[in-house]
Amino acid sequence: MSLSASSPVPHAMPEDLDPDRRFGALDRLYGVGSSATLAGRHVVVAGAGGVGSWALEALARSGVGRLTLIDMDHVAESNINRQVQAVSRSLGQAKVAAMSARIHDINPACIAQQVDDFISPDNVATLMQQYPGVWLDCTDQVSAKLAMVVEARVQGLPLLVCGGAGGKTDPFALRAGDLSQATHDALLARIRQQLRKHHGWPPAPAGAARSRRRAPRMGVHCLWFGQETIRPAQWGPGHAAGLSCAGYGSAVTITATMGLAAAHWALQHALAEAP
Structure with a gap:
């Protein structure tokens, strides 16, 4: 197992910066004391790419006091169209x-906190034990998503799973809900299938799709x-698309929309936690 993490070093707010002025709008929106509450919260974001980078951006701008970033990838020129940290000067950086x-x-x-993995x-068990908090799954690999869902249930951690953003063009098609309700997403469909087949989640009723019977919540x-996933025009009929966003077209209007919505979910959980 490869696991490398930097030591969390808290930074003091520079004397010339006013935290009330910087994050005071949160108190006016969410209620007095909300900015202080968020400053004491911890959110973990797995995957710092197209979706995860925007979630991290929003969480930082919301004054969350501790963020754990998990990813082993490096910034590439092909990331610039959709990832917030991808600019010319960051190419090649983790x-x-x-x-x-x-x-x-x-x-x-x-x-x-940087976890280079x-x-x-x-x-997954080690990471979730080491970094308890609100978890956002912004990865695009079935094995990673499945592992987080199963382990989050074991450890009782709040987890939001983000579906695919590649091949999508309509930000107004974003939906939030239970995994049993997700449509038009091959990545989430595979997770749902694996959870029901191998991990004890309740199966969908026979003929549910045809009879409109509601599958049990997961x-x-x-x-x-x-939205139907758009396949690149250059892909022939026999092209194996895979389940990750690699190879599909992508747009920042989609990745940012999903990332900001994921951050909102995390903020609501963070604000609702008992002190």
């Missing part, structure tokens, strides 16, 4: 390092786009 630097510019008091069935919170 995504978590480039994003952590941006978080520090937004909120110097935030503890940005990919989530896998081998390390207790897995998800985001997805209710």
Whole structure:
């Protein structure tokens, strides 16, 4: 198992920066004391790419006091069209390092914990034990998503699973709900199938799709786009599309929309937690 993490070093707010002025709008929106509450909260984002980078951006700008970034990828030129930390000067940098630097510019008091690794069935239990908090799954691998869903249930951690953003063009098609309700998303469909087949989640009733019978809820919170996935025109009829966003067309209007919605979900959980 590969697991490398930087030590969390808290940053003091520079004397010339006013936290009330920087994050006071949150108190006016969510209620007095909300900014202080968020400053004491921890959110973990698995995957710092097209969706995860925008979720981290929003969480940092909302004054969340501790963010854990999990990813082992590096910034590439092909990321520039949709990932917030991807700019010319960050090419070749670890995504978590480039994003952590941006978080520090937004909120110097935030503890940005960098985990230079990919989530896998081998390390998920260790990571979730080491970093308890609100979890956002912004990965695009079935094995990673499945491992997080199963382990989150074991450890009782709040988890939001983000579906596919590749091949989508309509940000107004974003949906939120239980995994049993997700449509037009091959990634979430595979997760749902695996959970029912191998992990004890309740199966859908026979003929549910045809009879409009409602499948039992699975207790897995998800985001997805209710839009048919657009295949690149250059792909022939026999092209194997796969389930990740790699190879599909992508747009920042889609990745950012999903990432910001994921951050909203995390903020609502963080604000609702008992002190």
